[in-house]
Amino acid sequence: MKIFLSVLLLLTISFASEALEVFGKVYGNNQLPLENVVVSSEKKAAISNAKGYFNLQNIEANEKIRFHKIGFKDTVFVAKQLPRKVILEEKSIEIAGINIVGKRENRGIFSSINKMVIPVSETENMAENAADILKNNANLNLKGINLSGEKQTISLNGNLTRHTIVMLDGIPLNSSGGEFDISTIPAEIIERIEVIQGGGSFVGSGAIGGVVNIVTKETAINREYQKNIDFSVTHSAGSFGYSRTNFSFKVTKTNLRISTFISSAFARNNFKYKYTLSDSVEWKERENNQKLSGDFNLRINHQNKYLNWKYNLLFRNFHKGLPGPINSLNMNDKARLDGKTARNFLELSKKIKSVFLNSDFYFFNETTRFENTESSLP
Template identity: 35%
Template sequence: MSHQTLLRYNLTSRDHRNIPKRQTSESMLPSIVGLRSVSLRQKKINLQLSVINLRFLVFCFLFTILLTSLHSLEISGKIVNDQNLPLENVIITTESKTAISNRSGFFDLDQVRENEKIKIHKIGFEELEFFADKIPQKIILKKKAIEISGMEVVEERFKQVLTETSNKIVIKVEKKSENNAADILKETPGIYIQGVDLPGERKTVSLLGHKSKHTLILLDGIPLNPSGQDFDLSTIPAEIIDNIEIIKNNAQFGSGSMAGIININTKKSDGRFSLKTGQKIGSFGLSKTYANLSISNRYFYSYLYAAHNSTNNDFLFNNQSGLENNLKNNDKSVQDLDFSIGLNSFPMEIEYGFDIQKFFRKYLSPENITIYDNSKLEGSTNRHKIHLKKEFSKINLISNLFYFKDRSSYDNTESSWFQILNHHFRNSRGIDTKVSFKKEIITFDLGTSYKYEDFASENETNPNANIEKKYRENYAGSGNVKFTKDFFPFTSDLILSSRIEKHNNFGNFMTYRFDTDTKFDTFITLIIGGSFGTGFTVPSFYDLYWNDGQAHGNEDLKSESSNGGQVFGKLEWLKNSLKISLHSNTVKNLIHWTRQTDYWRPENIETVNISNFEMDSNFNFFKHFNLGISYLKTIAKNKTKGGDFYNKFLPFIPQYNFQAILKYEIKNFSIKIMHTKTGKQYTTPDQLSEELVMPEYELTNIDFVYDFPYKNLIFGISGAVNNFFDEDYELYKYMPQPGRNWQVCFEVKYGI
């Protein structure tokens, strides 16, 4: 065995630590050369092994990713509440990811394993949990009360009465400086408010160019209009309103809903405990003091509101001839008391409420017209309501009972022309009951209703004009079926409604309506839909029986009937929207008051057509800024063939309405600028004289709201300047509107 071989053997078979530490350099040299050769060869082998190991690890890593991608999911969906309204800021979590639903209720998650659990969470709602491969594309969260340190937390009470459709408008009343329901509605596209734009003045609403009496006003689902008449929206204070629902065109709610229905839902509570008081002052002697108290817990909720409002409303104006007139003797005062209480601890929900209002109004009397000098109307309204609701597993039972009592007296005994002292009495009572069944894709409603109404008039100055007590009653049955089909990202709705109504004076009426729409619902939403229906309106007591020196009723009047529909398309993206609608309605036997030789008398117009083009848009291009633009073009013509006024425009209907609202809002402050332009109106059925045409006019209103919270208190100040540029205009001949006017409100709220 050679020396090198022996050395290699010793190095590999014996512990190198046994080699003597002290060796001569000559004796170590062969060993070092041998070690270097072994070391280089070993490094080469180790390097080759490292490359192989690295390639293997990369292969395993890529193979793992491939397997993971084959078994991972991309999940997207929409979260709504049990009323099918989208829920924002819902938290969606997995073991490693979190997402939050946007304003439209949408969310998405990627690279989620099939067997991974996903939790859906939002305070005030039941928490849900799904496996990733089993999660539905549309998730419905149900309300659930929870307790935190003795406090009950639940989703905000947001009551709605009308059937949910894509074409329904819902106005949520929050920070508002308005005085009454009419002031809130005037910002809504397609709505025209008629009446002097001052607190205390009578205001009615026209939908899509129809007469005011063709829009049925509801309060918590109960009709307010006297049969065949319009309703004064200025009598509903803004402070008691929670939200307003609007459905246009032949809504199925009985007489008076040919143009649509507006349902005003009142506040039921304003927190666990809150006390609010406010003082409003303004032009023309305006003074309004109000207060409300709200209590809510798991057993009951209650809301109390009281207010006193007074103003003189005297102002100067320039008529169309450029002459300055004085609107005088126009004092107004109103006192309101509203109360509601609901019980939650009973086997069913029970709610009782009453509204009491006393009013005093002097009527408009321009300086050169003395016929109404010091004329006044005073009286009271008393409304009582009971609401019952019982929820079963999939069936809801709702019943409303009501009793209304109205008294008023008109006094014109100081007039130098003729004297009238007249007393009016109206009572109404009724009940409506609805059973609702909901299961998966179908919702089915069946309802019955009964209403009794009587009217009488006593004329002290002319007993021959007395109207003895007249009454009418009607019975109705209704049905409503809604089909909803989701095939994500599409949702289709079909609603079929019908109503049969029997009036003791006018016979039987059967009406129907169908709505349909399809929604493409992702991060951009496109909705296309339409509706068609029929409606009717019976003549009012005044239309039939009124009899004094200026007006005579007509007992031969026929009931009005209508048929028509609408088509619409709506695009929504982020917080922006654009909607285009076309409406058309044909009215038969339209009741219209016309001037005879020396008095006014109502007559039936055989055929009338009302068509509209409507555009409504809303843009949020910049943070804190919102711009809303709407336009309504109305063509309302007499289509009675062979008549004297065939193809003539109907009087007192603006040919167009344009509205632009710019709003800036940040934290507790908001300011709003509203500019409107109203088209010309004809005042006579023949349109022979341009001098009798009411010209178009433009108005600009500005209002602001600022809240300052401090501990449990919120101090608020709001104000408005109406007719900012002091425009001179009239709605009717000798019916002037006020110039620039202002109001400011100071408010304090304590709440826990």
């Protein structure tokens, strides 16, 4: 019995002698202590402090001790061979590349549940301007006189016309609280019209009623061009001395497109009416109603390996006669309103690897003059 107890005691002492206390300090290549290094064995782990010190207890002599820290190579030692000073070698971190893919919308309004798109068919030759395209839509309310040269505005959701923001290719044409005459945009340059009821949430407080975005033709700058030359001339006439002539010319090459549109419209708009004074009735003619307008649109699209650019000029010159009240025609028999508007748009874009950069510049100039010095006074 005594011999058995002695053997058991010797085995216990021999087993206990294999447990080690592992400690030391961790340094980097620059010989500075490393903090927050994870020091781990198969069953235990510790983290080095601000001075790089670590300590693990009850570690078997043949256990592997691993040192891990982001930015350094993992290092492994056997516990019984672990030095008191451990130096970790720095390791660069490789991050997988990130591809940024940009998709440029064709200058339409942001997607919306309430968006209504009105395409302009090339066969609709009767439309003279944007107002003519919209006037047959039951959901829209146009304000003004439906005659050539007369001002026409649009109202949405029963709001005032000054609560509708009108855009051309996503750029506002009227300031917040101001009206815009949509009859000044020729139908020939329009590809489609987008209408959003109540668009103030993303446009601003001026769009309480909604937004009307007029998208012009050939706004996409990355189309595949084909070489050709197109031109057309049209003329139309109607009642009240109405006459309109349109000329369009387009040159297309591999990386260049030039489009020109010129239009001239005139309407005399004079009419006869019965004028009653006391017991006499006579026919008179209401004069000085003439409306004359000229439109010029130039669009240039060019793309090459360095830069893509697009320029759009929309110019209008107009003359409007302003007749006075029926009972005092002489006071305004030669009154008129003359003016011109020039809207310039420049778009620059550049693709750098997977990143698409785009910048838009625009400049508007409008002048209007009222003249009544030549009228016959009573």
